[in-house]
Amino acid sequence: MKFLLHHYIEQSVRRFPDKTAVQSGLSGITYHGLWEKSCRLANHLAVLGFKPRNPVGIYLPKSVEAVMCQIAVLAAGGMYIPLDSHYSPLTRIKDIIKLSRMDYLLTQSEKWNALVSSLSDGESGMIKDMKVILVDDLLSDDNGEKHNIERQGDRIDLQNELFRYNHNLPGRLIHEQTVTDDDIAYILYTSGSTGVPKGVMLSHRNAITFVEWALSYFRPTEEDVFSSVAPLHFDLSVFDIFVCLVSGACLQLLPSSLSSNPRAIAGWIREKHITYFYSVPSLWITLLNYAEINQNDLPALTHVLFAGEVFPPRQLKRLMKLIPHADYFNLYGPTETNVCTCYHVNDEHDITDIPVPIGYACSNTEVIVLKDNNSPASVNEEGELLVKGSIVFKGYYKNPEQTKSVFKESPFPYHHGALFYKTGDIVRIIAPGLYQYVCRKDLMVKCSGFRIELQEIEQALMKHSMIQEAVVVPMCDNEGESVVSLSAFITTRTGEPVSVVEVKQFLAKLLPRYMIPEAIIIFKELPKNANGKADRQQLAVQVNKSS
Secondary structure, three states, X not given: OOOOHHHHHHHHHHHOOOOEEEEEOOEEEEHHHHHHHHHHHHHHHHHOOOOOOOXXXXXXXXXXXXXXXXXXXXXXXXXXXXXXXXXXXXXXXXXXXXXXXOOEEEXXXXXXXXXXXXXXXXXXXXXXXXXEEEHHHHOOOOOOXXXXXXXXOEEEEEOHHHHHHHOOOOOOOOHHHXXXXXXXXXXXXXXXXXXXXXXXXXXXHHHHHHHHHHHHHHOOOOOOEEEEOOOOOOOHHHHHHXXXXXXXXXXXXXXXXXXXXXXXXXXXXXXXXXXXXXXXXXXXXXXXXXXXXXXXXXXXXXXEXXXXXXOOHXXXXXXXXXXXXXXXXXXEOOOOOOOOEEEEEXXXXXXOOOOOOOEEEOOOEEEEEEOOOOOEOOOOOXXXXXXXXXXXXXXXXXXXXXXXXXXXXXXXXXXXXXXXXXXXXXXXXXXXXXXEEEXXXXXXXXXXXXXXXXXXXXXXXXXXXXXXXXXXXXXXXXXXXXXXXXXXXXXXXXXXXXXXXHHHHHHHOOXXXXXXXXXXXXXXXXXXXXXXXXXXXXXXXXXXXXX
């Protein structure tokens, strides 16, 4: 059996047992404590009948407990599914539970009670056979009372007695011995163009390829302090958690109470002596505009990594002038590859009016650029970026048709029919092996780093009884580089106006907050193109002119 993702963390436990591994506010845990309690929870899953290669939902706020749960599921030989507890409505959480057909859920009392209360009569069967573990007390050292969970007329008893008993079982489970690095480690659900979230399956080998590249490229040490800013269902969190813990560093979780306060975030970076800060560019832009960062502020910060969207050149240069002692890196890659190219921004004077490149291919990764005629693009030409290698995902969970649609056989004989993942991103080759992002090929956009399929929002709008047509377009910043918000254009079935507030409230029951359009504009008739379809280009020009 090859090494699995959590085995790397086990090595850190042996090297740094008493060092703080994860910290969230005043709550923290050592490497030994993290591993010991994760194994206790893994054993508890096994006692409840959990079998390897099955999914386990994790429905928790970002916390030390949530990180424990991820490691526990891996140690039990399973694959974890982080559910968004911050942005997404319960409707979406229930959709993912149904789509994944998970039989096990790790959550807390408050989240579970809200979920159960939201179930309709037709949805009650969804959780009938689900085994739910409340981690409110089970991960503490308290020998507290028995937990009872009311569910569909029967009662699940999760006892600390049972939990304490299994504490003495071996740290590595018998079941886990059958798991290989080709098995799935976690599934990240993202926006889907069909209106249904799609689960991106990442194997242990996929994650290890990324982690080993990051360790070799950035060379973090046990003296570093990593920030964890991204939500746990977001692919940036894989770097935060696993690159940090494998290197023996300390992971600082940004408290949710600070997440909307730029000055507090800047103060937190300073106070916690953060050395690695990985986020979407829009967060840095907010800090630049509202946090009053001073010249040479944040002295401990050595690595600024950004991904998920274009960093406007003017703002990036401004940041580099304020914090000149840090190294800056543009990481690129869809969730399906995590990161497949990277570019080190050497100096602020190298930044022009054009966004910095997305860089060169990572190790164990091959990228090609194909033009529309399936021929390779040359230097200064554009085409779609395709990726191959052990970093590329296994497919979409329980969706073989969609999986097949995103892979393409290489047209080059020397690849011997190898399949490449089609990113849907158009890039320009600006030098041999160096790539510049141009635009999307389809209707997927990145807003504040979140991947959003515009069709999913449109289909949600069309579920409203009064809406006849719906088109969603992105609104860009002043440089025209980054999507800052979304606008929806709608027509009504009767021609009568509909309350914009009511439409937003309707969407809030179906979509995460970051997918709800900022503006909703009502038309009597949407402009059409030559094919008789809604003219997205004309609407996009209109909304960006008005901004």
